[in-house]
Amino acid sequence: DAGVTQSPTHLIKTRGQHVTLRCSPISGHKSVSWYQQVLGQGPQFIFQYYEKEERGRGNFPDRFSARQFPNYSSELNVNALLLGDSALYLCASSRGIGGTYEQYFGPGTRLTVT
Amino acid sequence: DAKTTQPNSMESNEEEPVHLPCNHSTISGTDYIHWYRQLPSQGPEYVIHGLTSNVNNRMASLAIAEDRKSSTLILHRATLRDAAVYYCIPSEYGNKLVFGAGTILRVKS
Numbered sequence: 001d002a003g004v005t006q007s008p009t010h011l012i013k014t015r016g017q018h019v020t021l022r023c024s025p026i027s028g029h030k031s032v033s034w035y036q037q038v039l040g041q042g043p044q045f046i047f048q049y050y051e052k053e054e055r056g057r058g059n060f061p062d063r064f065s066a067r068q069f070p071n072y073s074s075e076l077n078v079n080a081l082l083l084g085d086s087a088l089y090l091c092a093s094s095r096g097i098g099g100t101y102e103q104y105f106g107p108g109t110r111l112t113v114t
Numbered sequence: 115d116a117k118t119t120q121p122n123s124m125e126s127n128e129e130e131p132v133h134l135p136c137n138h139s140t141i142s143g144t145d146y147i148h149w150y151r152q153l154p155s156q157g158p159e160y161v162i163h164g165l166t167s168n169v170n171n172r173m174a175s176l177a178i179a180e181d182r183k184s185s186t187l188i189l190h191r192a193t194l195r196d197a198a199v200y201y202c203i204p205s206e207y208g209n210k211l212v213f214g215a216g217t218i219l220r221v222k223s
Contacts, residue, residue: 004157033210033211035211035213042199042201042213042214042215042216043158043211043213044213045210045211045212048210056210058210090157090158092157092158092211098206099144099145099146099148099163099165099205099206100146100163100165102148102160102163103150103160103211104160105157105158105159105160106157107156107157108157
């Protein structure tokens with residue numbers, strides 16, 4: 001079975017621009033979560049979606065938004081990019097929500113803001 | 115969120131067992147204890163999780179203290195491919211994983 005896929009792999013944006021990152025979960029997984037990982041730190045939780053509804057939000061500004069589609073794929077949008085948004089953005093999928101479910105992570109999208 | 119304490123780094127010889135400790139004294143009764151690892155330049159990888167009983171899978175074993183305030187991840191025979199950052203994460207609500215600094219495991223050949 002295919003794992004979690006993310007696109008694009010890398011991208012470079014300029015301050016003030018907008019970016020959309022995409023994630024396809026493992027088949028049968030209904031929950032998608034997004035994380036930001038700045039170099040040298042552990043991943044930080046941004047959003048969780050389950051059955052197309054937002055079920056959790058981390059401590060990120062409103063410039064960050066996301067959505068989940070009927071096929072359970074997801075997009076993360078970031079507006080008005082700042083230099084500090086440069087990071088690895090990780091998507092993870094799981095069958096459901098709750099501590100009993102493990103998450104499977106994609107390879108990430110490396111975003112560089114110049 | 116429960117706070118966790120893990121050693122900053124550990125070193126092991128190849129083919130030897132490794133015991134990675136984690137203290138989570140503020141864990142709630144419904145938190146599962148998850149372990150993930152992250153190899154260089156990759157996304158985190160699920161290793162194992164448990165609630166109260168010890169757990170085994172093909173990758174590792176998880177030993178959970180009776181009071182649940184600590185746990186130990188056991189790699190039975192470390193290989194060079196096990197060199198990674200290991201994260202211990204109590205998780206209850208949804209799938210919000212709160213990653214700490216983790217333990218950097220170095221494996222010597």
